[in-house]
Amino acid sequence: MANGTHAPLLGARRGTTAALPGGLGRTRGDRLLLAVAAAYVLAQLLLVGPRLGLGWDETVYVSQISAQAPPAFFSAPRARGVSLLTAPVTSWSTSTPLLRVYLALLSGTGLYLALRIWRGLFPTRVLAVAGALYATLWVTLFYGPSAMPNQWVALGALVCAGCLLRARADPADRAAPWGLAAGAALMAWMRPTDAVWVSLPLLAVLVTTRRARPAAALLGGLATGGAAWIAEAYTSYGGLGARLAEASRVQGGLGWNPAVDDQLRALIGRTLCRPCSGALPAPLITGWWFALALLALTGLAVAVRARRPGPTLLLLACATTSAVPYLLFIGYAAPRFLLPAYALLALPAADALIRLVTAPGGGLRPAAATVAALGLTVHLAVQYVVLDRTVDRTAADRREWTRTAALLHRVGVRPPCLLTGTEAIPVAFYAGCSSANPRGNNANTTAEGIRRAARTTPVAALSRPGGPPPPYARGWTRVPAAGLDLHLAPRPADGGEAP
Structure with a gap:
């Protein structure tokens, strides 16, 4: 803080930039955090790349406000935040590279702002290391330029916790309550249920301390961000309880489903682990997961010793509640689910790491620094390898969808058109078609509805290579393809068979 008034109130430790004269500390600290954010953006563009095609969930979010394809079925757990976040690009452009660059820049800016809020609560060097730790995780790099909600819940959680303190x-x-409201709105805008879980410790603090203004800001932010989701529950699902029940069904039934081992299996680069089977990855792959938790707990010990445990305790509490549903109540895993926990744990972990390599220890300090440097080097190498393999694998899948869409166009299935069956949602987006299914989690029509559409619109059903078509597509013309077989409905124009 330029005037230094916040440092004593917040218990800022010696070495924070708030203690430096004038604006010198602020300027240097801002530059350091900007450098971390810029490096994060650059790493996304170089290691993930702007040409990576959109994934299944991304096509659902993007299609809601898209110049490329009609809206895909929007299931109960989803919220409209990502669709609105990407609308400045998707509403007029079909360029995936442009969307990736836009999201990479946005996520880098968000990381900078979220870290900057913590100036004075932790030394700037801790914030920079925390940002670097978070930004170099393969999952953070992979989802930074993605049209997915979890990264934004993570940044919103950091903003909320910092502004509350x-x-x-x-x-x-006066700025702090507005920041608290904005962070809460961002979380609820993206994933309302995640926002509630993250906010539980924040609400507990506000209730016990009886701070009306911050409490109103937090609750107002949650209500503002979640209002559309709640309203949609009543207009499309028959009420909030009905939507929550349907969301639970889509996610396999929420209940006691410990999934810690599933999350460990997903660390090898499985963007969705459902069902999640097979052996656990090598300790070299999963080691950082345990190291992060251990460092965060060490950070708590450091904070207790410094007699300022409040910020660290709040971070650990919010990280715990954000992770609980995905570790204990959902019977499958995706690495992105835990991004909020990783972002919140990064600060105490960085605090502990810096303390371990700078604490007075005579001859032990060089040894500690060497071990830390070697550990971080191995960590970065592992993250890069997993990221590289994940990008290669997902890029291959998405190129297959592009080829299938091109084949559909060649055989006459062009917009306006309708796809159904296996992987119909992403392929339909790539082909510019609508998608529909009469069964499963994305059911939004009936078999008769598909037959009726085929009388006036080009329709194709997709199936696994060599597999049977859906029952309503029996007798349609099969066109074998490398990744998916196409079953073409008779031409609407003349009632004859498709070529």
Whole structure:
């Protein structure tokens, strides 16, 4: 803080930039955090690349406001935040590279702002290391330029926790409640249920300390961000309870489903582990997961010793509640589910790491620094290898969807058109078609509805190579393809068979 008034209130430690004269500390700290954010953007563009095609879930979100294809079926757990976030590009352009660059820049900016809020609560060097730790995880790099919600829940959680601490420390700080409301709205805008889980410790703090203004800001932000999702529950699902029940069904039934081992299996680069079977990855792949938790707990010990455990305790509490549903209540795994926990744990982990390599220890300090440097080098190498393999694998899948869409166009299935069957949602987006299915989690029509559409619209059913077509597509013309077989409905124009 330029005037230094916040440092004593927040218990800032010696070495924070708030203690430096004038604006010098602020300028240097901002540059350091900007450098971390810029490096994160650059790493996304170089290692993931702007030409990576859109994934299944991305096509659902993007199609809601898209110049490329009609809206795909939007299931109960999803929220409209990503669709609106990407609308400035998708509403007028079909360029995936442009969308990737836009999202990479946006995620880098978001990381910078989220870290900057913590200035004065932790030394700037801790914030920079925390940002680097978070930004170099393969899952953070992979989903930074992705049209997916979890990264934004993570950044919103950091903003909320930091602004709450600022609001408590200085009731005259008018910006902090607005930041708290904005962070809560961002989380709820993206994933309302995740926002509630993250906010539980924040609400507990506000209730016990009886701070009305920050409490109103948090609750107002959650209500603002979740309002559309709640309204849609009543207009499309028969009420909030009905939507939550349907969301539970789509996710396999929420209940006691410990999935810690599933999350470990997913660390090898499985973007969705459902069902999640097979052996656990090598310790070299999963080691960082345990190291992050251990460092975060060490960070708590450091904070207790410094007699300022409040910020670290809040971070650990929010990280725990954000992870609980995905570790205990959902019977499958995806690495992106835990991004909020990783972002929140990065700060105490960085605090511990810096303390371990700079604490007075005579001859032990060089040894600690060497071990830390070697550990981080191995960590970065592992993250790069997993990221590289994940990008290669997902890029191959998405190129297959592109080829299938091109084949559909060649055989006469062009917009306006309708696809159904296996992987109909992503292939339909690539082909510019609508998608529909009479069964499964994305059921939004009936078999008769598909037959009726085939009388006036080019329709194709997709199936696994050599597999049977859906029952309503029996007798349609099969066109074998490398990844999926196409079953073409009779031409609407003349009622004859498709070529």
